[in-house]
Amino acid sequence: MSDRIFGLFGVLLAIGFALSALAIEESFLSDAVGPKAFPIIIAAVLGVSGAVIALRPDPEPVWPALGRLAEIAAAVVVMIFYAELLPVMGFVIATAVAATYLTWRLGSAPVEAILVGVGSSLGIYVIFHLVLGLSLARGPWGF
Amino acid sequence: MEILSSLGDGFAIALTWQNLFLALLGCFLGTIMGALPGLGPSNGVAILIPLAFTMGLGATPSLILLTSVYYGAMYGGRISSILLNIPGDEPAMMTCLDGHPMAKKGMAGEALSLSGIASFVGAFLATWGLILLAPQLVKIALLFGPAEYFALFALAFMTLGGVSSTNQAKSAFAAALGLGLAMIGVDTQTGVPRFTFGEVHLYDGLDFLVAIVGLFALSEVFIFLEHRHGSSDAEGRKLSIGRLYPPASMIKACTPTMLRTSLLGFIAGVLPGAGASLGSFISYSMEKRLVDSENTFGTGDPRGVAAPEAGNNAAAGGALVPMLALGVPGSGTTAVLLAVLLSLNITPGPLLFTQNPDVVWGLIAALFIANFMLLAMNIPMVGLFTRILMVPSRILMPIVAMVSFVGIYGISGSSFDLLVMIGFGVMGWGLRKLDVPLVPIILGTLLGNSMENNLRRAITIDNGDWWTLIDSSLSIALWAIAIIGFVLPLLIGRKVKSRMHERRDEEGAISD
Numbered sequence: 244m245s246d247r248i249f250g251l252f253g254v255l256l257a258i259g260f261a262l263s264a265l266a267i268e269e270s271f272l273s274d275a276v277g278p279k280a281f282p283i284i285i286a287a288v289l290g291v292s293g294a295v296i297a298l299r300p301d302p303e304p305v306w307p308a309l310g311r312l313a314e315i316a317a318a319v320v321v322m323i324f325y326a327e328l329l330p331v332m333g334f335v336i337a338t339a340v341a342a343t344y345l346t347w348r349l350g351s352a353p354v355e356a357i358l359v360g361v362g363s364s365l366g367i368y369v370i371f372h373l374v375l376g377l378s379l380a381r382g383p384w385g386f
Numbered sequence: 387m388e389i390l391s392s393l394g395d396g397f398a399i400a401l402t403w404q405n406l407f408l409a410l411l412g413c414f415l416g417t418i419m420g421a422l423p424g425l426g427p428s429n430g431v432a433i434l435i436p437l438a439f440t441m442g443l444g445a446t447p448s449l450i451l452l453t454s455v456y457y458g459a460m461y462g463g464r465i466s467s468i469l470l471n472i473p474g475d476e477p478a479m480m481t482c483l484d485g486h487p488m489a490k491k492g493m494a495g496e497a498l499s500l501s502g503i504a505s506f507v508g509a510f511l512a513t514w515g516l517i518l519l520a521p522q523l524v525k526i527a528l529l530f531g532p533a534e535y536f537a538l539f540a541l542a543f544m545t546l547g548g549v550s551s552t553n554q555a556k557s558a559f560a561a562a563l564g565l566g567l568a569m570i571g572v573d574t575q576t577g578v579p580r581f582t583f584g585e586v587h588l589y590d591g592l593d594f595l596v597a598i599v600g601l602f603a604l605s606e607v608f609i610f611l612e613h614r615h616g617s618s619d620a621e622g623r624k625l626s627i628g629r630l631y632p633p634a635s636m637i638k639a640c641t642p643t644m645l646r647t648s649l650l651g652f653i654a655g656v657l658p659g660a661g662a663s664l665g666s667f668i669s670y671s672m673e674k675r676l677v678d679s680e681n682t683f684g685t686g687d688p689r690g691v692a693a694p695e696a697g698n699n700a701a702a703g704g705a706l707v708p709m710l711a712l713g714v715p716g717s718g719t720t721a722v723l724l725a726v727l728l729s730l731n732i733t734p735g736p737l738l739f740t741q742n743p744d745v746v747w748g749l750i751a752a753l754f755i756a757n758f759m760l761l762a763m764n765i766p767m768v769g770l771f772t773r774i775l776m777v778p779s780r781i782l783m784p785i786v787a788m789v790s791f792v793g794i795y796g797i798s799g800s801s802f803d804l805l806v807m808i809g810f811g812v813m814g815w816g817l818r819k820l821d822v823p824l825v826p827i828i829l830g831t832l833l834g835n836s837m838e839n840n841l842r843r844a845i846t847i848d849n850g851d852w853w854t855l856i857d858s859s860l861s862i863a864l865w866a867i868a869i870i871g872f873v874l875p876l877l878i879g880r881k882v883k884s885r886m887h888e889r890r891d892e893e894g895a896i897s898d
Contacts, residue, residue, distance in 0.1 A: 249820055253559055260566055263581055270576045275850035276842040278573040278580060285569065289562040295555035304819050307612045315608050319812060322604075322787075326804035329795065338791075342784040345607070349780035350614055363785050367792055377440045377796045 246300030253293020261286035314348060321345075333382015334372075339364035389517060396747030399446060400755055408443075408451040409752050413759045416458020419475075421466055421771050424610060424779055425786065426475030427459035427662075427702075428718040428825075429602035433786065435595055435726055436793025445730045446745050450752040452726055453706070456719050457509055457753065460662060460702045461760050464501045464695055465771055469494060477662035477698040480670040484683060484690030491686050495627040500636060500688055501695040502764040504644050506757060508696035511648040512655065512703025513753045516710075519656065520739070520746075523711035527736040532844035533855050537864035539837040542714040545658045545871035546826055554876055556822045564830015565837070567592055574835065575842060587802045594725055594831045596794055596803050600810025601824050602722075603790045608815040610783045617778050627769060632688070640692040643673055651697030655704020658871070661717025665701025666694035703753070710734055710746060714833070718825040724832055 264282035307315075325341040343360025347353060371377040399405070419430030431452050438448040463478030468485035481501060488497040530538065547557030570581045571591025582588040647669035654665040673693035674683045683690045702719075709720040713735035727734050732742060739746055764771075794807050814824055841855075848854035856862050 245820060257562075260581075267573075267580050268578055270578050273576050274842055275846045278576050278578055281838040281841060282566070282569050282580065285562050285565045288558060289566065292555045292558040292562060296553070296559060299555070301553055301556075301821060304821065306819065311612050311614070314611055314614070315812075315815070318608065318611050319808060322791075322808045322811075323805065325791065326801045326808065329791075329801060329804070334792075338788055342788050345611075345784035345787060346780055348611060348614075349783060350617065351780050359781050360784070363781075363788060367785075367788055371437070371792055371796075375437075375441050377437070377792070378799070379792065380795060380799075 244300070245303055245306070247297050250293045250295070250297025250300070253296060254290050257286045257290030257293055260289060318345065318348065329380040331382065333384055334379040335364050335368050336382065337380070338367065389521070392743060392747045393517065393751060395743070396749075396751035399744055399748035400450065400751035405447055405450050405748070405752060406755065408447050409454045409756045410759055412451045412454025413458040413756050413763055416455035416460075417462035417465075417760065417763055417771055418458075418774055419455065420459030420462025420464075420478070421474045421774060422462075422777070422782065423466055423470075423472050423474055424606055424783070426463070427456050427477075428722050429606055429786075430459055431455050431719055431722045432598045432602045433790050433793060435722070435729070436599065436797050437789075438726070439729065440793070440796035445727070445732050445742070446748040448726055448730065449723070449745065449749050450756075452723060453749060453753060454756040454759075456702060456723065457699070457756050458760055458763075459719075460509070460699045461502065461505045461764050462771065463698075464505070464691075465498065465768065466775055468497045468501065468691070469772060469775065477666050477701075478694075479663070480666045480694035480698075481691060483670065483694075484685070484687050487684070487686030488688070488691060492628055493686070495630040496632040496636065496688070497691050498627065498768050499630055499765045500632045500640065501691050502761060502768070503632075503637060504640065504647075504692035504695040505699045505764070506761045507644045508648045508651055508699035508701075509703055509757050509760075510754075511645075512652045512700040513750065513757065515652045515656075515700075516703055516707055516753075517750060520707050520711045523707060524736045524739050527712050529860060530736075531858075532840040532847065533857065534861045534864060535840040536837060536844060536855060537861045537868065538712060538714055539833050539840070541864050541868035541871065542658050542716070542833070543826060543829065544868040546716070546829065547823075547872060547875075553821065554872065556820070557826055560817070560822050560824070560826035561830050564827035564832075565834040566830070567597065567827070568594075568831045568834025569838075574839065587800075591835075592806065592831065593798070593803060594828070595729060595797065596807045597810050597831050598722055598725055598828055599790045599794055600807040601814035601827065603786055604807060604811025605814030605818060605824075607783050607787045608811060609818065610779055612815075617780070627772065630765065630768070636688050640689050643677065643689045643692050644696040646676075647673060647693045647697040648700040651700030652704040654697070655701030655716065656707045658708060658714065658716045661705055661719070662698040662701040665704070666698035669697025670694045710738060710749075711736065713738075713836075715829065718828070721825060721828045721832060725828075728832060 261283055264279050264286060267278050269277055321341055321344050325337055329337045339361045342363045343356050346359045347356035351359060372379050419425040434452060434455060438451055459475055460477060463474040464481045466472050466474040467478045467481040468489050471482050471486040473479040473482055485497050543561040547554050570588055572579050572589050579589060650672060651665035651669050654668055670693050673689060677689060705717045705720045709715040709724055715721040715724045724734060791804060794803055817824060844854055845852060856865060
């Protein structure tokens with residue numbers, strides 16, 4: 244079933260891709276092929292392979308239970324917040340929080356998670372910023 | 387003679403303190419990444435690329451660092467195969483078959499050092515193979531025009547589909563997806579924006595480094611979260627190594643095996659689409675057919691340890707040949723290495739050898755040096771790396787995630803790229819669940835634009851005649867190989883592939 248849905252999604256993606264390829268505005272100075280032809284070929288391959296996947300599906304993959312999916316979704320949300328808040332809070336604090344969260348969710352006890360999170364944040368800061376001179380996000384406190 | 391003098395120049399480039407230090411660092415990190423299940427050569431190299439850039443390394447030093455990681459991972463993968471029966475990376479899965487039984491018999495030290503020697507032999511011979519074969523391939527490649535290049539790219543995608551997945555349709559889907567992603571951005575020839583949907587960030591196109599790090603490194607973190615696999619695989623087990631050096635008789639008995647499988651692995655590596663995993667698989671299978679008269683393979687036969695290790699290291703070297711000489715990588719990690727070259731504005735292919743001989747020969751010399759460093763690290767110092775296996779993944783994986791973020795942020799300094807990377811991470815997780823190979827996606831995003839440019843150039847030269855694509859015997863030959871490479875696995879490949887893939891576990895299962 245997953246493959247059928249996935250294949251169908253592939254076909255829809257191909258149609259969408261082809262439509263937006265056709266909508267590309269051509270400039271008056273164009274080569275013999277133009278900017279549309281290759282994307283349309285790609286869309287054709289995408290559509291055909293999507294259809295084959297849908298018609299001849301593989302055995303069903305093992306999907307995780309709902310709880311595990313929520314776990315991944317929560318991690319994605321944390322990462323998105325991390326990406327957005329990095330310039331606001333500065334590298335060290337944002338990274339410490341995100342690393343603590345991930346360590347905790349992978350099964351560390353809370354105290355261990357905080358120690359590991361803060362430790363890896365400071366470790367990365369020292370190695371990459373102080374030693375290697377990489378420019379990291381500077382928050383209001385300069386680190 | 388010309389080759390030897392070029393090689394001499396290469397050593398002059400490689401033997402600077404900076405490059406030696408980078409090679410040593412790369413070997414060390416590579417062995418660790420290979421040894422840890424969940425980090426393999428492709429995602430290991432992927433998270434290090436942004437760092438190599440932001441550190442401001444030039445082309446040769448970056449390549450030395452990253453190919454040392456690549457070679458190192460090929461060595462390191464065997465450690466957890468032998469001690470834990472869990473392949474540290476995909477190419478090391480065949481080493482489990484005889485390596486772990488040897489360790490159970492109390493011969494872990496012998497298995498580790500023997501496989502270290504086999505790795506060395508494989509990689510050493512393959513580096514010579516690279517020196518001898520690449521310049522010949524360059525001579526052929528100089529005959530290529532745009533139409534032939536277009537056919538060559540098609541060949542790479544079609545044969546990659548033949549080995550990297552059990553389902554051809556999914557490989558084709560992955561390749562088309564990658565090519566489609568490469569189309570995003572302003573068209574280089576006419577200047578019109580394509581698939582940008584008005585988003586200014588997309589006008590430059592997607593940065594393929596962001597895609598690579600997201601697909602390879604972040605998706606791994608999600609896989610670990612899904613299984614809540616937080617403890618170390620070595621937890622609760624005693625990793626005793628015992629006697630470290632194998633008896634001379636064992637090495638002697640394995641020498642013919644190592645030489646044969648080095649050759650076979652090298653050929654497997656050079657073939658488009660086949661990487662180190664296939665190299666170790668066919669090396670093991672062939673040796674089993676050839677010398678296993680008493681049915682000792684699978685019960686701890688030293689030859690069964692030497693064969694896949696020599697094979698996968700030789701294939702790793704072989705896979706560099708098409709990447710450097712033609713600009714078409716044959717495996718996951720070489721695709722990632724191609725990304726490095728492209729980001730440094732160096733176009734691999736025949737011109738690389740004439741325009742940047744320092745890069746090529748410096749790299750080759752560094753490979754020789756790295757190989758000796760790896761031999762030293764992997765036999766006397768192997769105890770150090772076995773201790774690293776004790777690091778639990780609940781500590782390791784957050785560090786992997788954070789280093790990925792640091793690297794990408796270091797390149798662009800934009801949160802938008804981080805969001806795109808997270809998107810690719812989620813996509814990579816979903817595609818891996820559905821058994822869609824990730825390597826064709828990466829290859830598509832890397833090669834998409836030059837594939838299209840070659841197509842358009844070929845047709846424009848011939849005033850819009852599409853038949854020009856199959857106008858020369860060379861391009862007809864390339865198309866024929868491509869079609870055979872795609873169709874043949876449909877007919878006979880299913881059995882081989884399902885046997886090759888049956889042993890893999892989901893974590894760390896990016897085909898290479």
